[in-house]
Amino acid sequence: MSLTSSVAGNTRVIAVNVERIDAAMAIQFKEDMRSRTEGGPERVVLDLSRVEFIDSSGLGAIVASMKQMGGGRRLDLAGLTPMVDKVFRLTRMDTVFNLFATLDEALSASSE
Template identity: 30%
Template sequence: MNLSHERAGSYLIIAVNEPRVDSSNFTHLKSSLGDIIAQGERNLIINLSQVRFMDSSGIAGLLPSVHSLAGNGNIFLVGLTAKVLQLFNLSKLDSIFDIYPSVEEALKN
């Protein structure tokens, strides 16, 4: 999986540079985010603007990070396409994740 990182203040912005996050690559996302949190990062913005398709496996790649940071940091998801946002809405995970249209909007919070 192709991920890139950049810093904006206290946030680490992680861009997922893949068109799909599914059963073929979610374990890499899960382990990469786990490693980043283990290194002490507590405020993450995950940019999913290049992801055109995500299934339940993709969500499974994100959930452990939410549990790891519960009460000790933030994970913001940004740039979700309509199809990916629909998955989060239908699964009610939009109540667990803070979702913003852009990195700039997430940084305002």
């Protein structure tokens, strides 16, 4: 599986276990995210620390993953590596997610 998930307090943590979220991976990623986020805590943190590369298909799949979670629920992103961070900043999609440098920071942040 490309994803593993666990629950920490009132947050579901989903770790991505692949190096690339790219065009070859995007549809699978979105479907795996759907099954991992059905029900459960309102807040989901996506741990991207093992992901070294993302393309526009992968970025679109993360946006779609947030949208399919349904209203009121939040998808936060943690552990962005340099290239992933760059794609979010260049497209300004960093403005629609809460980004945390590490998973620990995401978990210690208060979930409004």
